Amino acid sequence: MPSLFKNEPADDIPAATNPVCAHCGDPCGTGSPEEDGKHFCCTGCLTVFSILRGSDLDEYYAIENKPGLKPNQPGLGDRYAYLDDETIKDALLDFNDGTRSRITLSIPQIHCSACIWLLENLYSLHKGIVSSRVDFSRRELAVSFAPDQISLRKLVELLASIGYAPEIKKTDMGDKRPDKSFRRLYGNLAVAGFCFGNVMLLSLPNYFGLDWLIKSNIGTAINILKIALSLPVVFYSAHDFFSSAWHGLRQKQVNMDVPISIGITILFSRSLYEILIPGQAGFMDSLCALVFLLLIGRLYQKKTYRTLSKKGDFQSYLPIAVIKKEGDREITIPIDNLKAGDHILVRNQELIPADSNLEKGEGHIDYSFVTGESAPVTVSAGEKLYAGGRQIGAAIELAVIKKPSQSYLMQLWSQTAGAIKDQPQLMTLATKVSTVFTPTVILIAIFAGIYWLQYDGARALDAATAVLIVACPCALALSTPFALGTAHRLCGRSDLYLKDSNVVERLARISRIIFDKTGTITQSGAEKPQFKGNYLSDENKRLIYSAVRQSTHPLSIRLGNYLHEYEPLPVDQFEEVTGRGLKAFIAGHDILVGSHRWVCGKEDTEPGSSRIYVSIDGKTLGSFKFANLFRKGLRELVENLKKLYPLVLLTGDTDAEKKRIIDIFGEGTEMRFRQSPHDKLAYVHDRTMKGEQVLMIGDGINDSGALAAASVGITVMESDATFSPESDGILKAGNFRMLPRYIDLSRDCLTIIKVSFGLSFLYNAVGLYFAAQGALSPIIAAVLMPASSVTVVLFVTLMTFYRAGRRGVI
Amino acid sequence: MEIMIVLIGFSLVVAGGFLIAFFWALRSGQFDDLFTPAMRMLFESRRKGRSKKTESGESLHGNGDI
Numbered sequence: 001m002p003s004l005f006k007n008e009p010a011d012d013i014p015a016a017t018n019p020v021c022a023h024c025g026d027p028c029g030t031g032s033p034e035e036d037g038k039h040f041c042c043t044g045c046l047t048v049f050s051i052l053r054g055s056d057l058d059e060y061y062a063i064e065n066k067p068g069l070k071p072n073q074p075g076l077g078d079r080y081a082y083l084d085d086e087t088i089k090d091a092l093l094d095f096n097d098g099t100r101s102r103i104t105l106s107i108p109q110i111h112c113s114a115c116i117w118l119l120e121n122l123y124s125l126h127k128g129i130v131s132s133r134v135d136f137s138r139r140e141l142a143v144s145f146a147p148d149q150i151s152l153r154k155l156v157e158l159l160a161s162i163g164y165a166p167e168i169k170k171t172d173m174g175d176k177r178p179d180k181s182f183r184r185l186y187g188n189l190a191v192a193g194f195c196f197g198n199v200m201l202l203s204l205p206n207y208f209g210l211d212w213l214i215k216s217n218i219g220t221a222i223n224i225l226k227i228a229l230s231l232p233v234v235f236y237s238a239h240d241f242f243s244s245a246w247h248g249l250r251q252k253q254v255n256m257d258v259p260i261s262i263g264i265t266i267l268f269s270r271s272l273y274e275i276l277i278p279g280q281a282g283f284m285d286s287l288c289a290l291v292f293l294l295l296i297g298r299l300y301q302k303k304t305y306r307t308l309s310k311k312g313d314f315q316s317y318l319p320i321a322v323i324k325k326e327g328d329r330e331i332t333i334p335i336d337n338l339k340a341g342d343h344i345l346v347r348n349q350e351l352i353p354a355d356s357n358l359e360k361g362e363g364h365i366d367y368s369f370v371t372g373e374s375a376p377v378t379v380s381a382g383e384k385l386y387a388g389g390r391q392i393g394a395a396i397e398l399a400v401i402k403k404p405s406q407s408y409l410m411q412l413w414s415q416t417a418g419a420i421k422d423q424p425q426l427m428t429l430a431t432k433v434s435t436v437f438t439p440t441v442i443l444i445a446i447f448a449g450i451y452w453l454q455y456d457g458a459r460a461l462d463a464a465t466a467v468l469i470v471a472c473p474c475a476l477a478l479s480t481p482f483a484l485g486t487a488h489r490l491c492g493r494s495d496l497y498l499k500d501s502n503v504v505e506r507l508a509r510i511s512r513i514i515f516d517k518t519g520t521i522t523q524s525g526a527e528k529p530q531f532k533g534n535y536l537s538d539e540n541k542r543l544i545y546s547a548v549r550q551s552t553h554p555l556s557i558r559l560g561n562y563l564h565e566y567e568p569l570p571v572d573q574f575e576e577v578t579g580r581g582l583k584a585f586i587a588g589h590d591i592l593v594g595s596h597r598w599v600c601g602k603e604d605t606e607p608g609s610s611r612i613y614v615s616i617d618g619k620t621l622g623s624f625k626f627a628n629l630f631r632k633g634l635r636e637l638v639e640n641l642k643k644l645y646p647l648v649l650l651t652g653d654t655d656a657e658k659k660r661i662i663d664i665f666g667e668g669t670e671m672r673f674r675q676s677p678h679d680k681l682a683y684v685h686d687r688t689m690k691g692e693q694v695l696m697i698g699d700g701i702n703d704s705g706a707l708a709a710a711s712v713g714i715t716v717m718e719s720d721a722t723f724s725p726e727s728d729g730i731l732k733a734g735n736f737r738m739l740p741r742y743i744d745l746s747r748d749c750l751t752i753i754k755v756s757f758g759l760s761f762l763y764n765a766v767g768l769y770f771a772a773q774g775a776l777s778p779i780i781a782a783v784l785m786p787a788s789s790v791t792v793v794l795f796v797t798l799m800t801f802y803r804a805g806r807r808g809v810i
Numbered sequence: 811m812e813i814m815i816v817l818i819g820f821s822l823v824v825a826g827g828f829l830i831a832f833f834w835a836l837r838s839g840q841f842d843d844l845f846t847p848a849m850r851m852l853f854e855s856r857r858k859g860r861s862k863k864t865e866s867g868e869s870l871h872g873n874g875d876i
Binding site: 135 | 811812814815818822825826829832833836837841842843845846849850852853
């Protein structure tokens, strides 16, 4: 994984004197490995470099400048042992016939063209690998290999050893047919376009009024061809409109596809009748144009950001396999085979898969996934542990009480899923309009028919069908996808990636905004401690790191994360006093880390600040300070949004920083502290059931329930390599202050759609004027339909661009 | 003028051929990933004489896609 501190050398090391790693570009410390005049920041990077050079793959370094990824520092050991299990293997492989296997692996680290090049030349590293192919936008690698020469486990370990450790999740198992709906849409569109062009050409004699040609044998042949060409349009290309209309009607919704389906049916049957019985021209050209244009709209709207479409349900956080203890043996079993009464081993940084009792070892469990509180809980033997906690520290042995599927956490989440399903779905604007529009048009058609029955019976059916044809809401149906689709693309261009274009409409209609605190309105991860004091040498930093990594105190962990690039030294003595600090004896040095009182022996002159003081061999060197930095522009953002929406702050933290928050959000803002993920979800759910449209802005796994339940859930992310829970959109942290602009744009977009609806009603009225008189000629229909659609599409697209420019989104 | 019918038929067959070609391309997965090939071609020439991929004829995405 790329380091958070990439290209940011630690404060007091002058960057210029230190060479950077030839593999990953990180600064090299003193005494770092060196080979062939090239410097490396760690032995891991050097190993990767040697592997690649040994296989003639050093071209990798020529494609991009220092593209390398740091391999995982500790040895892989049996981390991937579960990949030897037959059931797991079968479930993960796409294809296997004994001599040839194929697997698609998700590798989020893929970031540049050198990655593609290296991963597609994997066969040079091992002869068992037949071929490999990267899908860059999905960050996926498809590998074909010979399982008798390289096992799946060896393959994955090979990838991990060069820094591209695949992410293997439980949801990868079982059926994973790739999404083929794009292919279907392209196919529909190709057929519609092909038939549209040809039918239009075949209709030229009608447009020019070449009666002698129409009445000859050629005319008859042309008519037959027109019917033949429109059949695939109606029965293949337009199939999705019919099925969507039918689906909508069954859910008692008159969506936009209902009047479209009526229009297509009437157009086709009337044309069929006209061509076959009186031998007239029919409207086949309009029919094909209609379907073709509507499909273009579909395609425009369909663009999604693929990384967002991945299913990120709760199961994907659980490990695929667990280590079971049978007597003295340790065997790896799939998590589904875990039963109550089994004894399992959970190592450092691993999730507890099921509710269980602690048998052996000391548990320091980080329950942030369950409770939102990231300070680890200390658990001693005999006590109960819940699934979803993460062990930090030495391996522990557990006795399983309940199967993973019956764990407390699992039950909580299945309740969640049920609650979200019951929430009322927001009716889209287009559906709302269609609900009124469709019956109105049918009524007009009936009246036109009845009216003409009194004067000219023969024209009654003509007039009624003509009304239905003209009213087919082509322009109406196109304006929404183009307006939302354009806004969707423009947001993506300025780093707000929305799942699909419908999110833009939902965003425009929100009535309440909920913020998470840590990581959302404050900067997370990158919080670099400020060091106050004398110069801190590398050797001293290494000593401090070796000491603090023994401790599970949240501040120690944060300091440890900051110093993690140093190689730890063996600790000879260690003692920690809760609430004060720690004392360690390492490599002949006495190290004290902790509060002012612990280190300096007297009360702090600056009470209340969360400073960590350090002293080595009795000499106080200075202090580190961590502060939650609010994101840039937060104050301005809150000022803007407060005028429009009620704001709410839900946080898992204590109310220690309440004052600072009130200073920014103002007195009246609703704030809830110590909220567990389930509390957050319950709050969002409750508001939604009351009919509110909630925008939830969060960042971590503990917000995932609330993000899923909200009308729109947006995740704020520092970099695209970090984990994100399932949500409707991802906002790059650097653009956080632009949030009000996106909301403004989405509201503008809705206004533009409304105006365009007015425009298309106008076109419909003109068409209806001809139609109700029973005077709709094929040529009027053929001109009116595309002309109205194209002008409406142009209008909404240009207007959306214009408003986006005005709002400062692009 | 009867020859027109033959000509129209002929033009439809030609155009239909392209439609079929498009469907073949679509089904073989050529439209599944529109981004990576653009990057791949930048270093196509980099390891000459070692294009084992094409020799094997092995496909990753189904029918004959390489």
